[in-house]
Amino acid sequence: MQMAKVIGTVVASQKEEALEGLRFLILKPVDANTMKGCGAPIVAADAVGAGVGELVLFCSGSAARQTKLTQAKPVDAVCMAIIDQVHVE
Numbered sequence: 001m002q003m004a005k006v007i008g009t010v011v012a013s014q015k016e017e018a019l020e021g022l023r024f025l026i027l028k029p030v031d032a033n034t035m036k037g038c039g040a041p042i043v044a045a046d047a048v049g050a051g052v053g054e055l056v057l058f059c060s061g062s063a064a065r066q067t068k069l070t071q072a073k074p075v076d077a078v079c080m081a082i083i084d085q086v087h088v089e
Contacts, residue, residue: 001057001058001059001080001081002029002057002058002059002060003029003030003032003055003056003057003058003083003086004027004028004029004030004042004044004055004056004057004058004079005027005028005030005037005053005054005055005056006025006026006027006050006051006052006053006054006055006056006079007026007027007028007041007052008025008026008052009023009024009025009026009052010024010025010026010043011024012024016074018072018073018074019045019073019074019075022045022046022069022070022073022075023045023046024043024044024045024046025043025044025045025046025050025056025079026041026042026043027041027042027043027044027056027058027077027079028041029042030055032086032088033088035086042058042060042077043077044058044060044064044075044077044078044079045064045069045070045073045075045077045078045079046078046079047067047068047069047070047078047079047080048079048080048081048082049082050079050082054082054083055082055083055086056079056080056081056082056083057079057080057081057083058077058078058079058080059077059078059080060076060077060078061076064076064077064078065078067080
């Protein structure tokens with residue numbers, strides 16, 4: 001899993017039937033030590049109802065198809081938790 005900030009949403013009126021009902025977010029990965037953005041933004045399916053500005057956990061690759069919402073669907077990334085607090089020592 002990786003941390004990211006939700007920086008936007010994606011609206012796709014025409015999509016593969018298996019993706020119907022999924023909401024898509026634009027995520028900017030963040031460094032756990034500095035909490036600053038790092039890397040390119042990605043599009044992820046939203047399994048938890050996250051909103052713009054929230055810090056989330058996401059996974060990618062085959063792990064993205066392990067949630068109830070994304071199981072056996074053609075997704076490469078999924079937002080799977082909304083972060084309440086982060087403590088780094």
